[in-house]
Amino acid sequence: MGTIVLVCPSKLYVLTPLRTQKTHTVRSDQGGNGAREGAGMLDVGGYTRISDTGQIGDGRDGRQGVIRQREDVYNLAELKRVNVRHVYEDNDLSAYKRNVSRRGFEEMTADLASAAISGILAYNIDRIARQPRDLERLIDIYEQARRPMIFATTAGDYDLTTPDGRFEARIHVNIANKFSADAARRVARQKLAEATEGKPHKGQRAFGWKDAEHVDETEAEILRKARKDIVNGKLVASVHREWAEAMVRTPQTPSGKTISYSSVTYVLRNPRLCGYRAYIPRCTATGPGAWTPSSTSSSAWTAPRSSGRGRPSSPRTSGKNWWTFSTLARKRARAARSAARSQSDY
Structure with a gap:
């Protein structure tokens, strides 16, 4: 369509059609080459994250949450x-x-950092960072x-190239950090x-029990x-x-793997064996638990803890003769190096 000229008795009107360029946001997960219409569009990365489901009790539902954020x-x-x-x-x-x-x-x-993307989009800045050190890594870039x-973010933009933008981002991340710290303290x-x-610990059952209270006789x-x-x-x-x-496995043993040495040690030292309820962060037994012990005696817990019988010593370090030979070998090696240096001086 060309230019249209309208001639009136008193005025001259020149009508020129506007040239507009339509732009589209292309989803990279829809297949194809992802070619986009319109020049000059930035390639950015989206970020979605949900924390541990039910950790704070704020109604988070895991996978559905990251889908909504997407x-x-x-x-x-x-x-x-x-x-x-x-x-x-990061679900x-x-x-x-x-x-x-x-x-x-x-x-x-x-x-x-490699310029594969030129920006970040997210639902909120606390989805990206709740530790100031993570934000500082992005600020450096x-x-x-x-x-x-x-x-x-949907809550607002942050210009991390300016002092004011960095200041605002740091404040919001520190607020999110304080909220998480308060929640962790309450939990x-x-x-x-x-x-x-x-009260029994909530989560996966312990080895030796069918659930939080009833013993599995086989285990x-x-x-x-x-x-x-x-x-x-x-x-x-x-x-x-x-x-x-x-092929003895605990509920925590990863699929396709055998039980680890540390898991065996933990299971044998679990205070639940004799009916103790322990608070792990303090590593202390706080009192009797409301469940059936797998043993009638506290020796089931104290024996592995006090025996001190762990991994067998390596043959390299267990014998006195090895240490004697090691000392002799080191002395001879030093003497050989000294002799070589002396000959090189001449």
């Missing part, structure tokens, strides 16, 4: 007119606990980048109260035999080898 990310991308190159997901993982490794977050951070970048206090009252007999063997002088390592060969 939809929020794509809606936000349409609003910001950017292309979602990839959605990084059932905490951003507050220091010992948790988030694979999705690490992949996103690496792609951001944004500060050093020499390209257009975006950091947006720990609740667990301590339950332990003091002798209980395995525990009684192991206790007697250790009292009579058998090594815990030997018990571990027997259990592995017999």
Whole structure:
């Protein structure tokens, strides 16, 4: 359509059609090459995360939560007119606990640093970081980048290239960190109260029990035999080898793997064996538990703890002769090196 000229007695109107360019946000998980319409659109990464289901009791429901966040990310991308190159997901993982490794977050951070993506979209900043150190890693990338970048959430945007934007992001992450710390303290206090009252621990059943209160006689007999063997002088390592060969597994043993040595040690030292309810963070027995013990005597717990019979010593370090030979060998090696240096001086 060309230009239209309207001529009136008193005025001249020139009508030119506007040239608009339609843009679309392309979902990378819909197949194809992911080619997008419109030039200049940033490739960004979406991030979704739900923490441990039921850890704080705020109604989180795991997988459904990250699905909803994924939809929020794509809606936000349409609003910001950017292309979602990839959605990084960490389901059932905490951003507050220091010992948790988030694979999705690490992949996103690496792609951001390598310029594979030029921004992050998320439902909220506390989905991305609840520890200030994680936010600082992202801030370093944004500060050093020499390209257009975006950091947006449904609650608002953060310009991490400016002091004000970094200040706002740091405040929100610190608030989220404080909330998690308060929640963790409340949960720990609740667990301590339950332990003091002798209530069974919630979660997977312990080895030797059908559930939180009733004994599994088959597994209980395995525990009684192991206790007697250790009292009579058998090594815990030997018990571990027997259990592995017999395919004895605890509810916590990963699928396709045999029981580990540390698991055998933990099972044999579990205070539940004699009816004690322990509060693990303090490693103390707080009192009798409200369940049936797998043994009528506390020796089922104290014997493996006091025996000190663990892994057998390595043949390299168990004998006196080896240490004598080791000392002699080191002396001869030093003498040989000294002689070689002396000859090289001449």
